[in-house]
Amino acid sequence: MTFRSLYRLGPLALAAYLCLGHADNGGCGGGEDEDGHHPGGAATGATCPSSNGPSAQNFGTAFMQTYCLSCHSKSVTGTARAGATVGVDFDTLDEVRRQRAMIDTHAAAGPNATNKEMPPASIPHQPTQEEREKLGQWLACGAP
Template sequence: MISRVHLAGLAMWLAGCGLETLDEASCPPAGTPLSYSSFGQAFLNTHCQSCHGGLGPDRQGAPAGYDFGTAESARAWKERIYARSAAGNTTMPPGPDDPPEDERQRLAEWLACGAP
């Protein structure tokens, strides 16, 4: 039987290792030099749009509507993009072609500053 102590331990473990969310992230006080045109567009096109920007079967299961092909759509989805791909979040893209860690950190900064 699972005791209350075990459940409390599990909850702490989940809190410690769980998803990092956009509202926990902070924009540097001086702001970010990153912009959609200098960073976001290339990141999303390289790592996401092969599935999310496709049509029909090309989407490889990416749900309809989750398309990050414009600055407006990236801003509209920024919480979800952060939760799947920024900082320590690595569930997107699926598969072996992961963006490098420093790119995920830059994505986190750009989103935390409002995806300018």
């Protein structure tokens, strides 16, 4: 299919074509915004369960360790970060809490959105849907 024929199909077809071409980057909406920050997806709308919500001890610390810290840690520098934004690290609970909203829009799932931009699709080990939902809840609880 040529660009010219896509044009004839109209702007939607063209947009879909361009988005598919960047699917590894989260598809459309996955580009960088003007500050060079990656905007991520939508807020998940996850809420904190009234009892037995996830904690750092029974969920969060292991989740971040397993899926995020190989790139987003201050002990990982240079090319080993695989391009992970410098300064966006999740070594401590304080850092996670401060960056809660951004983690939600990049990696969590809830009633309003499932965000799979992180970890990058190039990483074979991906969280399950259930783990992403739990991440949303944990963040909504304030990452206790």
